[in-house]
Amino acid sequence: MKLLEYEAKEIFINHGIAVPDGVIITQPEEMVLHLHKLGPEVVLKAQVDVGGRGKAGGILMAKSEDAMATANRLFGASIKGMPVDKILVEERLPIEHEYYLSITIDRASKQHLILFAETGGVDIEQTASLRPEAVRKALVHPLLADVPPFLLRRLVGNAPKEIAPVINRLYHVFCEKDALLAEINPLVTTPDGVFAADAKLIIDDNALARQGIHVNRDQTEREREAERHGFSYVELAGSIGVIGNGAGLTMATLDLIEHYRGRAANFLDVGGGAGRERVTHAVRLVAGMPEVQVIVVNLLGGITRCDEVAEGIVDANIPQKVIVRLAGTNEEKGRNILQEHGYMMLDTMEEAVRAAVEAVQ
Amino acid sequence: MIFGARDDGIIVQGATGTQGAFHLDLMNDYARGAGGRGVVAGVTPGKGGQVVHGVPVYDSVREALASHDVVTSVLFVPGKAAGDSIMEAAEAGIELVVAITEHIPVHDTAKAIAYARTCSCSVVGPNSPGILSPGEIKLGIMPAQLFSRGNVGVISRSGTLTYEVVDELTRAGIGQSTVVGIGGDPIIGETFVDVLDRFARDPLTDAVVVIGEVGGNLEEEGAASTDLPIVAYIAGKSAPPEKRMGHAGAIVEGGEGDAASKIRRLEALGVPVAEKPSEIATLVRDLL
Structure with missing residues (x-):
């Protein structure tokens, strides 16, 4: 997880690395008490996690008397789409x-x-x-x-x-x-x-x-929910939901979707031992993304029980089409359960991906 | 065989956990079928004296080694304690640690691997599915029924994608000499270079499949280091930059480690790169 500049600087101070004198503010008025300590010129730095922050207008210089107006302007700005809710106001250093x-x-x-x-x-x-x-x-x-x-x-x-x-x-x-x-x-x-x-x-x-950090700010709410269930999850921009087991197999599934000119909505690795309830959670989580029109489930493994996975998919009971590729123990049982409930089960990941791409075209 | 031998004694660290106990039993099933020794002891601090699937459990690796002849450890210890367990095994004289554990802090891994090296202990993983030499030895969690014996080695950063490829190879009549999951973390013990070197010295291996993914450049480094015939596949062609794709090590960072540049460099070295997993078997057949 990326720390913001002011958080990293607090750690630096504790380790004896000198940083410019500064104060973190959430509204312009908060700097009044501190301005006199920061010298005739200050630097206002938006605390947003974006690259190229300076070029995007997130770092502004100001004379002490103009600092309030500049802070007002910066709080109202959006830096590469990110709102500014904290500003680090620092002395301007005489840099050699x-x-x-x-x-x-x-x-x-x-x-x-x-x-x-x-x-x-x-x-x-x-x-x-x-x-x-x-x-x-x-x-x-x-x-x-x-x-x-x-x-x-x-x-x-x-x-x-x-x-x-x-x-x-x-x-x-x-x-x-x-x-x-x-x-x-x-x-x-x-x-x-x-x-x-x-x-x-x-x-x-x-x-x-x-490190005492309990919320990973780099994740979206859905990514955090996925992590609570033990999934690895990344949101993408397409319309084909993807659920796989194992990072490599799931990545390969995404690559195949792109190969057949489809666009994946997400990456979801359910991890080891994909049981009935975990599969239900995964299917519902992906189905909850408004863009998702169809979901590919690609699970392979010696210890994955296909009948349990099939029941998990049926339990999820989602409106979108689910296309399944399952390989493991009890394959036939799994296939029967899925067919009874009108789901499509295919033998290879390529067939499953092609069916999904065709479904959204 | 490039790691261990059929009659090597094995311990499982983290033997009393759900995963450790489950796979201990499967490894011993495999050893019985292959006529090997299998797992002779388990280690879990504080659980000494217990018995897991007929295997005695000890409080420490040293205690296990006092009563059993062991060269290899397969590690299922949870992430926060796993670095320490790798060092414990190395210090006690274990020659090879196969670390299955995922989510070990990377600083712990770097220290543990550096320490193991000072004890002449090799580490495979972490975040590895293990090693399988069909008909000989199984160290880890790979589903043995998909494998068949033959002359093609496989090295992979992945688990299930490896099974997918092994399954395709087996269906195409191409057997495997040894399949090694080197792990999906950014810092791993044995890299492509190390394992390719072992394959080069293995009389049973004639060609190797390299299954890589985005992040780092160890696939290219490996390919450049060997004279063995190689076929490669790289997962993550559609992975967006700066996003970790499931594996801690699968991330395109600062414009480096993307699939396109890896594939370009591999092809420049004369390595055939499969566009899809299903093409790998055909490319291997062309090489043999």
């Missing part, structure tokens, strides 16, 4: 230079990957293509609690050596917060030291509970 710093997990080496670039404030991909010599990388072994000094020296190079402890502190944040990405872009130097002008943290969804 901007750098880039990030930490991720590198799949190939299975180590933590630190990227540091002498050019910040822009995409790292852009710097990497224009000035590859300005980007430095270091891999840190996951059993190390600190970034070793020799790696810090290698990363920082000729940049101010005060940056080295910031890298190590961000590494602590990365490890302690179960982050998949920790990024400071830009990391800035000023006459008063090194500051994280921006902050980005993405927390591992599998570690949210132990």
Whole structure:
């Protein structure tokens, strides 16, 4: 789950990473008490989870006396379709230079990957293509609690050596917060030291509970409901509902729909042991999307009992057409139950997908 | 066989849980049919002394190893404790851990795999359906009735999609030497490179099917590392960017790891890539 900038900055402060003085507000009046502490010029930053926030008008500069009017304007704006309900108001830093710093997990080496670039404030991909010599990388072994000094020296190079402890502190944040990405872009130097002008943290969804996060904001309400039932669920834009077991098989089902020029409405992986009730929940959840005209159920597995799945589909009793491909134990029983109730059961996923695409044409 | 042997002793970590107990029994059914030793002990902390489907349960891996000759562990321990269990097995001297568990925090996995390496312990998974060498050994949860013995290896990031492909291969008369589910997580122990290297040294394997999906670039890395004849399939061609498609590792991030670029790179290496799962068997037959 992505944290908002102000949430990430609170974590940074607790780990000794300096951030600009600032205050989070939900209405313009709340900044009155704080403005005098923030200097003659302030930066107003909409706390919305969108990429390219600055270019989309989500970051505005203002003189202290104009800050209220600017905040009013920003609260009324929509940034790439997202309403603004929180603004981070910060002092404007006297920036000398901007750098880039990030930490991720590198799949190939299975180590933590630190990227540091002498050019910040822009995409790292852009710097990497224009000035590859300005980007430095270091891999840190996951059993190390600190970034070793020799790696810090290698990363920082000729940049101010005060940056080295910031890298190590961000590494602590990365490890302690179960982050998949920790990024400071830009990391800035000023006459008063090194500051994280921006902050980005993405927390591992599998570690949210132990990080004390109980609601995954990245999910829609229907996606959250799906997770409560133990499903993996992603909403898409088409009209063919999809239910599969296993992520790979479900993805392959979506790909086949696209291959036959149909459009899937969703991805739903019911997970292991698809029993009667789980199947009913899954079918009802997908049928509840207004765009869905037909549902493909593609279940395969040695331990999946086809008669139970068939009963689950019948129990759901939904208005849309359901096309079923089932393979497992008790296949014949399952087929009979479905046929008795007027559902179509086919032998292969390709036949099922083609029937579904034809049904919506 | 590229992992283990028929007469290897196996333990199940998390043997008293529903899934662990259920699959322990199925693994032992398979071992009886193949004339192997199967699961000789279970481990669940705090449940020592219990018996699951005739198999004794111990409180720790060390205790199990004191009474049994074991080289492999199949792990069903829940996500939050699974990293610790992998390390426990490695420290006790287990040579291979097959981690079935899904939803392990990725930092735990990275630590556990790094630690296991210091103990010379290989890890398959996590989020893996396991390993099956038809007629020899079954480690994990794969439905054995779909498999047939032959000379084609299969490596996959998926579970059920693997069964789909194995079923198609078997129906087409193409048997399998060993089928390995390397797991759907972003950080996994044995990667395509490692398993292809094992297949290259396996006299029973003449060609390999690589079943990949969106996320990362380990499929291409694997294909570039081997001289073995390969057929590939990549799932997730229709996956939208920045969305996790069921598997923690199946995500197109920052414009990387999308299916189209993977397929392009595989084809540039001369690897035939199936457009649909049903084409895989035909492409394999062309190679053999």
